[in-house]
Amino acid sequence: MRVPVLVWLILVAPMVAQELPRTRPNITGVFPHGAQTGGDAEITIRGRNLQNISAIDFVTSKVTAQVLETKHNLVRARVHIDAAAEPGRHDFRVVGPHGSAMAVFDVGSRPESFEKEPNNDMDGAQPLEFPVVLNGVIRPRDYDYFKFTARAGQTITFDIGAGRNDSGLDAVLSLLDESGVEIAYNDDYYWFKDPHLVYTFPKGGAYFLRIFGTGESGSPDDDYRLSAGELPHVYHAMPLGGQRGESVDVRLFGVNLGGIGNVVLGEGLAEAEVVSRGKESATVRLTVPEDLASGDYRLHIESAALPVPFAVSDLPEVTVTTESAGNKQDAFPVALPVVVNGVIDAPRATHHFSFQVDEPQTILLAVDSYRFDYHLDPVVILYDDSGTRIAYQDDPTTNSAKEPANVDPHLVFHLPKAGRYFVRVRDNAFRGDQNFPYRLTLKRAEPDFVAGIVGTDDTLFRGREHTVIVQVRRLEGWNTPVEVWAENLPAGVTGPGRVVVPTEPTRFKGTCAEEHILDGTKVEYPLQIAADAPLGLSRVRFRARGVMNGRVVEHEVVPRYWFRPLKKTQGFSQAADLYATVADLPGLVLGVPDRVPAPLEGEGTIQVVVTRLDDGTAPLELRPAETPDGLVIEPVTVRPGGTLADVKVSASAKGSFPIILEGKTEGKLLGRSHPIMIDVGAAPERREVVTNDE
Ligand SMILES: [Ca+2]
Ligand SMILES: [Ca+2]
Ligand SMILES: [Ca+2]
Ligand SMILES: [Ca+2]
Numbered sequence: 001m002r003v004p005v006l007v008w009l010i011l012v013a014p015m016v017a018q019e020l021p022r023t024r025p026n027i028t029g030v031f032p033h034g035a036q037t038g039g040d041a042e043i044t045i046r047g048r049n050l051q052n053i054s055a056i057d058f059v060t061s062k063v064t065a066q067v068l069e070t071k072h073n074l075v076r077a078r079v080h081i082d083a084a085a086e087p088g089r090h091d092f093r094v095v096g097p098h099g100s101a102m103a104v105f106d107v108g109s110r111p112e113s114f115e116k117e118p119n120n121d122m123d124g125a126q127p128l129e130f131p132v133v134l135n136g137v138i139r140p141r142d143y144d145y146f147k148f149t150a151r152a153g154q155t156i157t158f159d160i161g162a163g164r165n166d167s168g169l170d171a172v173l174s175l176l177d178e179s180g181v182e183i184a185y186n187d188d189y190y191w192f193k194d195p196h197l198v199y200t201f202p203k204g205g206a207y208f209l210r211i212f213g214t215g216e217s218g219s220p221d222d223d224y225r226l227s228a229g230e231l232p233h234v235y236h237a238m239p240l241g242g243q244r245g246e247s248v249d250v251r252l253f254g255v256n257l258g259g260i261g262n263v264v265l266g267e268g269l270a271e272a273e274v275v276s277r278g279k280e281s282a283t284v285r286l287t288v289p290e291d292l293a294s295g296d297y298r299l300h301i302e303s304a305a306l307p308v309p310f311a312v313s314d315l316p317e318v319t320v321t322t323e324s325a326g327n328k329q330d331a332f333p334v335a336l337p338v339v340v341n342g343v344i345d346a347p348r349a350t351h352h353f354s355f356q357v358d359e360p361q362t363i364l365l366a367v368d369s370y371r372f373d374y375h376l377d378p379v380v381i382l383y384d385d386s387g388t389r390i391a392y393q394d395d396p397t398t399n400s401a402k403e404p405a406n407v408d409p410h411l412v413f414h415l416p417k418a419g420r421y422f423v424r425v426r427d428n429a430f431r432g433d434q435n436f437p438y439r440l441t442l443k444r445a446e447p448d449f450v451a452g453i454v455g456t457d458d459t460l461f462r463g464r465e466h467t468v469i470v471q472v473r474r475l476e477g478w479n480t481p482v483e484v485w486a487e488n489l490p491a492g493v494t495g496p497g498r499v500v501v502p503t504e505p506t507r508f509k510g511t512c513a514e515e516h517i518l519d520g521t522k523v524e525y526p527l528q529i530a531a532d533a534p535l536g537l538s539r540v541r542f543r544a545r546g547v548m549n550g551r552v553v554e555h556e557v558v559p560r561y562w563f564r565p566l567k568k569t570q571g572f573s574q575a576a577d578l579y580a581t582v583a584d585l586p587g588l589v590l591g592v593p594d595r596v597p598a599p600l601e602g603e604g605t606i607q608v609v610v611t612r613l614d615d616g617t618a619p620l621e622l623r624p625a626e627t628p629d630g631l632v633i634e635p636v637t638v639r640p641g642g643t644l645a646d647v648k649v650s651a652s653a654k655g656s657f658p659i660i661l662e663g664k665t666e667g668k669l670l671g672r673s674h675p676i677m678i679d680v681g682a683a684p685e686r687r688e689v690v691t692n693d694e
Contacts, residue, residue, distance in 0.1 A: 021589040021611040024099025024459040024581070025049045029221025032114070032135035033165045034106030038083035041112070042068070045075040045094060045103065046221055051674065057100075058092040059574040060085060060267075063107065065092070072674035073594055081107055086267035087300050088307050089165065091456075091574040095537055099459035100579045102561070104166050104569060106225060108133050109303060119145050122180055125208055130156065131229025131303070136211065138169050138218035146209040146226075150201035155255050155279075157233040158199070158209060159305040161225040163192040164568035169213055169222035173197050176208040183207075187214055191373060192568040198233065198255050227305040232256045234301055234308045236437040239319045239341035240372065241311030245290035248317070249275060249283055252301065252308065253434070257282040262302035265310065269297070288312055296371070309372040311439060315339045325351040331422055336363070337443030342425070344376055344436040350426040355442060358418050362445040364476045365393075365411040367425055369438040373568075376427055376436035377407045383422040394428050397519040400510035404563050404570045406519060412445050412477040447478035451501075451544035451557040454522070456573045460493060461585035463531040468578065470557060472501045472544065473520035479503055482546040484525060484557060489540060490582060492533025499525050501544070529582060539577035587614035588663045588671030590622075598631075598651045600681040606647040608661065608673070610638050618665045622647055628657040631678060638663075651680040 027047040035041035043065075051072045056065035062085035069076040075094055085107050093100045115136035119126045125145035128134070136144050150156060162169040173195040175184040189196035193214075201207070213222065234254035242248035250272065252260075256279070263272040263284045269292060272284035286299075294314050298307035318334060320342045325332035331352040334340060342351050357363075367378035382391040393411035407428070415421060425440055454469040470484050482501040489495060506518040525542070542557035556576050561569040591609030598604025612620060622645055623635035630653030636645050647661065657680065661673040 020461060020464065020585065020613070021591075023049055023583075023586060023589060024457065025053065025094050025096060025101035027094065027101045027103040029167070029223060030103050030105065030165070031137065031223045032112060032225070033104075033161070033167065033223050034108050034112070034133075034135070034225055035079055035081055036108050036110060036112055036133075037081050037085050037087065039081055041079050041081070043077055043079055043105075045077065046073060047101070048073060049096075049098065050075050050094065051096070052098070053094045053096045055095045056092055057095055058090055058105070060090050062086070062267075063090055063092070063105065079105070084268060086298075088298055093457065093579055095579070095581075097535065097581070098583045099581045100457045100537065102456045102573065102579075106161055106165050108225075108227075110227075115144055121145060122147075122176070122208055128209065128228065131231055132226065134226040134228075136224050136226065137220065138171065138211065138213045138222045138224065139220055140213075140218045141216045142212065142218050144211040146211075147206060148209065149206050150204060152201060152204040154204075154230060155198060155200040156228060157231045157255060157305050158197040159227045159233070160194050160196070160211065161227065162223065163194050164190070165223075165225065166567055166569045167221070167223045168219060169224055170217060171195055171224050172212050172214050174210045175199055176210060178206045178208075180208070190568070191370070191375070194568075230256055232260050232301055232304045233306065234299075234304060235435040236343070236374065237299060237308045237310055238343065238437060239317055240309065240437050240439050241313055241317065241339065241341065242286060242288040243313055243315060243317050243339075244288050244292055244294065246317075247285060247287045249285050250299070250310075252282045252284065253280065255280060260301055260304075262300075264300045266297045272299070311368075311372075313339050313441075315441070315443065317341060320351060322346060322349050322351070325353065328352050334442060338441075340440040340442070342438060342440070343434065344378075344425070344427050344432045344438065345434050346432040348430045349432045350424050351440075353423045353425075353440070353442070354420060355423070356420050357415055360415055360417055362412060362414045362477055364441060364443050364445045365391075365413065365423060366409065366441040367438050368408045368441070369436065370405075370407045372437070374435065374437055375433070376431075376438055377429065378409055378438055379426060379428050380409045380411055380440070381424040382411070382413055383424070385420045385422075387422070397505070398516045400508075400514075400516045401565050402508065402510060403516070403518060410475065445476040447548045447551075448475045448553055449473060449478045449482055449544070449546060449555065450475065451482065451484065451542075451555055452560040452572060453542060453557055453578050454560055455562050455578075456559040456575075457579045458581070460527060460529045460533070460580055460582045462529055462533055462535075462582060464529055464585060466527045466529060468525040468527060468542075469522055470499065470501065470525050470542065470544075471518075471520050471522045471560070474503070478546070478548055480546055480548045482544050484523070484542060484544045486525070486527075487541045487543055488538070489527070490534065490536075490538035490580070492530035493527055493538075493580075493582065494530075495525060495527045499523055533582045535582050535584070537579060537581045540580045541577060585613055586671055588612055588620070590661055590663060590671060590673040592661065592673045592676050594674075595677045595679055596649065597682055598649045598678050598680045600651060600654055602650070604649040604651065604678065604680075606649060606661070606676060608645040608647060610643050610645055610663070612640070612670070614665070614670055616640065616665050616670075620670065621664050622661055623664070625660040625662045625672065628659065629653070630655065630680070631657055631659070633659065649678055651678070654681040656680070656682075
């Protein structure tokens with residue numbers, strides 16, 4: 001039989017997987033977003049699909065939590081922080097039968113306090129006593145005013161932790177004098193939009209601090225943590241890292257460093273000895289433990305507002321200054337392999353290095369600065385002995401708003417012959433600043449790769465397929481395929497023995513549909529979930545392996561945070577496990593707002609996003625499970641395939657009434673909504689938008 005081409009295409013076209021609704025938990029806010037070591041704190045976690053949360057899991061064993069109460073849109077919990085917990089950000093998850101979700105929690109070392117509304121103008125300003133860690137929230141058009149006194153000559157640090165804790169707040173800080181005149185202002189100090197101000201008060205007296213959202217933005221979930229006081233604050237450490245097993249004198253640059261005490265690497269990994277202290281710099285001697293894995297750590301300065309990034313490497317390290325390396329005619333000689341630490345400290349400053357190789361070889365020239373949250377946008381340039389430019393790199397690939405940015409060059413180049421070569425490091429736009437530190441790695445290339453999973457938590461529905469996205473970034477000239485496999489899939493969940501990640505980088509469209517090339521390759525790792533797979537949470541591990549030049553390289557595949565532009569939570573999460581929960585696919589998901597306004601003696605509308613997964617062909621009827629006195633709610637019929645419904649509410653009494661919508665087909669209950677509060681006669685609020693995006 002001859003089949004018309006169009007029909008034939010439809011017959012053989014692969015069945016497009018049905019888009020499954022996002023039913024797992026989604027965290028939109030945490031308050032307070034941190035607590036002090038050695039104490040307890042009661043926190044509220046806000047979001048969606050939080051009903052039945054049974055546990056809160058921190059990656060570190062030094063922070064534990066107990067669930068006190070759960071609802072569809074919030075979890076209350078008591079968090080206990082061990083006195084030995086490492087200060088700074090810690091990953092945690094809420095875990096329920098329908099899935100898990102990740103958020104972060106900031107462990108601090110000073111007592112916590114809270115804002116008290118109303119504090120919306122100078123008259124209502126809340127008094128501050130330094131030092132302080134204060135937790136606040138910026139709602140739409142909210143201004144938070146604080147009043148304090150400063151001594152003449154006193155240097156006070158004001159630091160806002162918001163984006164760095166995954167808060168949606170894009171905060172702004174300003175300082176006002178006693179009469180309300182703005183004397184200092186900062187919006188975005190960090191890449192991730194948090195402000196930071198250091199101010200030396202020329203005269204003593206009363207002052208005001210004002211915190212608000214840029215463009216008067218804000219939401220009930222937009223929290224901040226203000227750290228302020230005459231605190232030590234370190235902008236950067238020089239060197240920015242050290243070699244394992246070596247003792248290194250680390251110079252700290254910042255403010256209020258005259259009185260610094262304890263300086264600790266990571267979670268008590270090593271204690272540094274303070275060699276000298278001054279107001280704006282101090283030197284500490286640190287022995288980097290021999291058995292530490294190379295990678296990025298934090299240096300904790302007692303009572304400082306923030307830790308300082310500190311890298312641990314396997315290579316010899318040197319430190320240069322613009323004085324020692326800033327002269328083109330007198331390049332600073334280095335021997336490979338080496339990590340050079342420096343600061344591009346002035347506009348147009350360029351650092352020049354020379355090195356010698358005794359045979360042709362492929363080398364790596366990598367400059368890291370953005371990786372440590374500094375604002376230098378490094379470029380690296382390579383010259384041969386005659387001064388001819390032979391290689392250049394600014395960024396590893398193009399940057400878009402759709403993938404985490406990376407402006408640190410990672411240049412691999414084959415040196416064709418033995419001899420002397422020159423390297424330059426500078427800012428892409430010839431900018432310079434006292435706080436533009438970098439680490440230049442110069443070594444023979446040893447091809448390697450890093451592998452990650454996109455996302456940290458997944459819900460696997462029984463009887464369905466689920467796709468895990470794996471991303472491989474090739475380093476130091478790696479150019480062979482990599483194999484990825486899952487190691488400990490739960491019972492009833494199967495995946496391919498191996499998925500091959502090719503060497504071709506993934507292409508994708510940017511926000512303006514322009515084409516970008518990913519710094520790496522993304523592949524799909526499909527999982528099949530049996531209809532009778534046991535329910536519950538598993539921590540799945542993936543591994544990746546490749547062979548190049550006869551050398552086998554194997555790595556764990558570590559989940560990466562879901563990417564959101566301008567949030568600090570980017571890169572690899574703190575745990576190597578993918579949290580995967582096997583759950584039953586609901587027959588019906590009703591997406592509804594938490595609150596719906598309705599006028600008195602008029603009509604309100606509950607907008608419902610209907611996702612039907614029962615494969616039924618009978619219409620769906622939506623009606624309230626119970627109707628409170630004073631409300632009339634007409635049932636609505638949704639034809640099969642329908643995805644939107646407006647449920648009309650008429651009200652005859654003022655007040656707030658909770659209702660639940662039920663969906664039935666042929667008299668059988670298919671699913672229920674979460675509780676919806678009908679606010680009758682209240683002033684209209686911003687309409688809530690139901691989103692399922694991560
Ligand atoms: Ca507020
Ligand atoms: Ca306020
Ligand atoms: Ca900002
Ligand atoms: Ca760059």
